[in-house]
Amino acid sequence: MKTISIGLLGLGTVGSGVVKIIERNQDKLIHQIGCPVRIKKILVKNLNKERDVEVPEEKLTLNPADVLDDPEIDVIIEVMGGIDETRAYLLEALKNKKHVVTANKDLMALYGSELLTVATDNQCDLFYEASVAGGIPILRGLVDGLSSDRITKMMGIVNGTTNFILTKMSKNGSAYQDVLKEAQALGYAEADPTADVSGLDAARKMAILSTLGFSMNIDLADVKYEGITGISEEDLVYSKRLGYTMKLIGLSSRDGDKVEVSVQPALLPEHHPLASVNNEYNAVYVYGEAVGETMFYGPGAGSLPTATAVVSDLVSVMKNMRLGVNGRSAVSPQYSKTLKKPSEVKAKFFFRLHVKDEVGVLAKITTLFAEHGVSFDKILQLPMEEEHSSEIVLVTHRATLENFEKIQQKMNDYEIVKEIKSTYRVEGENGK
């Protein structure tokens, strides 16, 4: 009975989890694939670092070639992160006919298409379940579970840091900066949280999800994204009052051949399945033409959850090795993409405005919307402490993004509008 040998690139949070799961669940792995699995060599940056797992010293190396060029190593597991250097390593591994499992969303969002082509050319598997939504098997859900259906919409809470922050802000009425500090102290946010709070991390994941879900090559550059740094406590209070929950939503939608992929804070009706996804949890809501609404929920990060996805990919690679069919399961995108123009994107919008408290103000504003064909679902007008001012909060019916942009531009020229405090999309009504 041959032993399958693994080379590990990186031994940080996820890498330690991978080592633990392969050790602990060796029996289950053997039962499924018929032979033992061992980690042969691990590329690290520092040989003497204190780590969360015990690994014999002779397995560690500082030299990538010890992992990438060892002919005994069958599968490379990449959990080191990074983009350019990592890409070079994985290309070399694939050219050396090693299968690859990666958890690297940054890399897959930018170079996924290239890496998958090289993998197929070399009859190698390249799996990346862990790159989106940690422990949730969502990529398999799209590729296998819903292989017969055509997806029309995906909405993802795919960044745990921002979901933790928004949950705490909503529940405790705390300010963004305070909750960010708490998240950093708990390890849910990094010292430099920019990639998370700007929406970039979620945008990478939505590029990967959309490519698979819509069977089109969606690049990171196709994803418009906006983060959570501008969300105020007032926005959350009004959202709740109107029956909505604020979430950072990765949104992919398709009408026929045209798609929109974006990331932004959005308001969801309280009864929407995503609205109760709280704290650091992730979930991906998928709408298919035939299946209707489905949702996949679970931990979006963390050592063992993410490692579960990595090792499950490894099991798939090893099953394919046993059957001799590696490198033959990837399906290339079926459709060419056409991104929607702002005149083709339709949504409901939430506006919060500070206006002068004068006769006819509401009439002027509602007329402006009416002139652009936009009607209202909800309107609140409230006096403000500041003299001669009032606050207007409104939620529109569906209209095009282009019209909302025009309305905003014109509003900026209205003397009666002191400030457009915030605008958000409202998504997920009518069960979609």
Add this chain to the structure above:
Amino acid sequence: MKTISIGLLGLGTVGSGVVKIIERNQDKLIHQIGCPVRIKKILVKNLNKERDVEVPEEKLTLNPADVLDDPEIDVIIEVMGGIDETRAYLLEALKNKKHVVTANKDLMALYGSELLTVATDNQCDLFYEASVAGGIPILRGLVDGLSSDRITKMMGIVNGTTNFILTKMSKNGSAYQDVLKEAQALGYAEADPTADVSGLDAARKMAILSTLGFSMNIDLADVKYEGITGISEEDLVYSKRLGYTMKLIGLSSRDGDKVEVSVQPALLPEHHPLASVNNEYNAVYVYGEAVGETMFYGPGAGSLPTATAVVSDLVSVMKNMRLGVNGRSAVSPQYSKTLKKPSEVKAKFFFRLHVKDEVGVLAKITTLFAEHGVSFDKILQLPMEEEHSSEIVLVTHRATLENFEKIQQKMNDYEIVKEIKSTYRVEGENGK
């Protein structure tokens, strides 16, 4: 380019959906498998019945042999339901080297192990994703997505009829019989709803889920089940008041090698992910040692949702045909089962009692629990309209099922206890 030919057994609700999806999504299917798929022959009971899809008359047959013995047919899709006759058909199909996709939970819960063995012996695939939770790809989630992990608990809302009924009873304060009639009128409940409301349907699904999730042969006979017919409006009112939601929960839990599989109405904390699964929707909550909490949510029944699962299985069969690896993906159960005894099952319990309103009643009752080592989480005592009576509602801390059964027996002998109105398990606290 060869065409893959399908034989369909049954053309009812799910069968019509299968025909539609194969027609509508032919392009997507061809893209994935490299050749066209057509339905060659369909076994029906009545050639002239009005149906939801148009099918050329020559494709319909009353003779099973036209489907099962046609050498051109590669894959049999079974959506006719039933047990003994259907089992015989599928055994014949497998012996004729035809791959099988089935949506039949009744059959799989009873004869799944036999059919899977025959399939493997004949190098055939036998897939049954649609048999549990309709359109939700939960079996794949367990077998592939969480293949690296060890599952310790599954809780499923796996019967849409009872979930619809309980949701309406909870939200509108309606009585069971009234809501059942509404569900029947809407097509969510059958004319004879016994299999659903008794918990039998859910028990079948839990047997299938537990076999896969725990890698043990769990038979239907191993599943203790109880339905929803005894739930009163009062029970729902008290549940809500104490912060719980009542659901019909299929429960599989494992401690080491010992398992419990059961179906019963249970109370979940309102914030539990399953608590907001409403109406006819299904969801399966899965707890894995490494991954922690995950949940798979979606439509548990319906023509197109269930057909999505069937045709996704068909895609898997056809991909395996292309690779020449059919019949080699089934993994036989790894462990032998040991069912937990009542002394090994631990849970929290909800009790609702009618008692005489006398001095010392509460003391006597709490003493009885204390004598069995059971302490309390919550207690409510309320006067009743009936003279000299009061109602006691209590929720215990965790203790063994054996002790609860003893307490109930003794309580029956207490003159002060007029009636034990209801008892329910409380599940899903502390995130598990």
